[in-house]
Amino acid sequence: MINNNIKTVYRGTGRRKSSVARVKLIPGSGKMVINGLPGESYLQFSPNYIRITYGPLKTLGLSQEYDIFVQTQGGGLTGQADAIRLGIARALCCINPTNRTGLKLEGHLTRDSRIKERRKYGLRKARKAPQFSKR
Known part of the structure; x- marks a missing residue:
């Protein structure tokens, strides 16, 4: 028996700082689910985070074409929002x-490679040195 209700799933992975987002795009109505919660709720209804995550879809005019399911972990909301954006953009390329x-022209496919700098020995953090005492 053949099931005709099977929909094509497009996948993309995005990373930013220590955040990783695994994105699935499924043809649908345009809803977003992040870690089992509605997208706007997970992103704390922040217009900036919502604008960042929907950026690739708005660029191509596909805002209401795909349902987005995201599993994200690590980092904070800013890093996760940027990781989701990259994951969506990569899935749209598939x-x-x-x-x-x-x-690419809008910059949605560029991975932001800035990460935390490692701590060096003799210093308190990556660049913070102990207080200098002359005497």
């Missing part, structure tokens, strides 16, 4: 390779 040019 859907149609012509989406890549528009997303």
Whole structure:
């Protein structure tokens, strides 16, 4: 027996600082679920975080075309929002390779590689030195 209700799933992974987001795009109505919670609720109804996560979809005009399911971990909300954005953009590239040019021009496919600098010996943090005493 063949099930015709099977929908195609497009996947993308995004990273930012110590955050990782695994994104699944499924053709649907445009809802977002992050770690089992509605997207707006998980992002604390912050217009900035919501704008960041929906950025790639708005760029291509696909805001109401796909349901988004995200599993994210690590870091804070800013890092997770940027990781989700990258994951969505990569999944959209899997859907149609012509989406890549528009997303690249807007900067949605660029991974922000800035991470925390390692601590060096003799210092308190990466660059903070102990107080200098002349005598």
